[in-house]
Amino acid sequence: DSGVTQTPKHLITATGQRVTLRCSPRSGDLSVYWYQQSLDQGLQFLIQYYNGEERAKGNILERFSAQQFPDLHSELNLSSLELGDSALYFCASSVNREVGVTNEAFFGQGTRLTVV
């Protein structure tokens, strides 16, 4: 168990709908990363938050957004869903307290999103 909790584990929804994925980081971790993994694909970085603020952005679609709350949990919002958005969505967390020092990142078990 990595200590990172993602809910829900599975989600099936229709095209055009909106969903929210939730991530609780490990206790004490300030950074939260979101990744998308499509079938037979690698881990595509979407977005990173650090202590409530957006830190880095990857190839995240405009239909997607995220936020990190004061208690450090994070939510990834996916709207106007398309069939191609079906994928595994992973959250990872890391301490990253010291500038210039990258700490270990631990992944949750993921949310499997199926858009039908």
Added chain:
Amino acid sequence: GENVEQHPSTLSVQEGDSAVIKCTYSDSASNYFPWYKQELGKGPQLIIDIRSNVGEKKDQRIAVTLNKTAKHFSLHITETQPEDSAVYFCAAPRSNDYKLSFGAGTTVTVRA
């Protein structure tokens, strides 16, 4: 930004043999290089990492080597076992914002 390339994409080895996966990175200021193992239906699990102040790190049957001059690092698995079958990812952070960029992954199959 950081660009990480990983080879090979698939690797099949006989049980007991060694497996080697190589990655190259582009950001010369990167200073942390983790390796993750992902089993079917699970999230990536950190198995070993190395920082730029060391050249090699070993943990039982797995080891990672780093060549900062050439900007590449490798994962070595010795005495492979069927439970080593999984997808392995390397990663490297950008030096300014800790964004972890991942390689495309290597599917390792250990034949019994």
